[in-house]
Amino acid sequence: GPATATAGAFLQDGVTAGLNLIPGCVVIDDAKAVDDLHGLLAQVSQLDVRVLALDAPVVAGYTVADDTVSVAGDGSVMLIAFVPNADGDGDADKTARLQILHQPMRRTWPTK
Numbered sequence: 001g002p003a004t005a006t007a008g009a010f011l012q013d014g015v016t017a018g019l020n021l022i023p024g025c026v027v028i029d030d031a032k033a034v035d036d037l038h039g040l041l042a043q044v045s046q047l048d049v050r051v052l053a054l055d056a057p058v059v060a061g062y063t064v065a066d067d068t069v070s071v072a073g074d075g076s077v078m079l080i081a082f083v084p085n086a087d088g089d090g091d092a093d094k095t096a097r098l099q100i101l102h103q104p105m106r107r108t109w110p111t112k
Contacts, residue, residue: 022062028053045094050109051080070106077101081109
């Protein structure tokens with residue numbers, strides 16, 4: 001749908017041009033607006049980046065020193081990382097790992 005196309009355009013333009021706000025991370029400002037989240041994540045997994053997806057109304061604060069995200073507000077934040085499977089090799093063998101954060105949580109992206 002339109003939201004997926006917009007997010008896809010952002011992925012191509014933002015990540016390639018280095019315009020992403022958090023290093024090595026794609027930010028989706030409205031996760032509910034993405035009709036095909038599975039398809040979007042499949043595309044993003046090929047880019048070797050992480051994802052921060054917001055479910056408004058929420059504020060996500062990023063701390064560079066310890067690479068963490070804190071949450072304020074009534075909504076939630078999804079942190080998604082793509083972890084290689086232990087028995088596989090290549091991008092097709094990555095698994096999306098996610099954490100859903102609510103106020104007052106503070107976490108970093110999953111690593112395994």
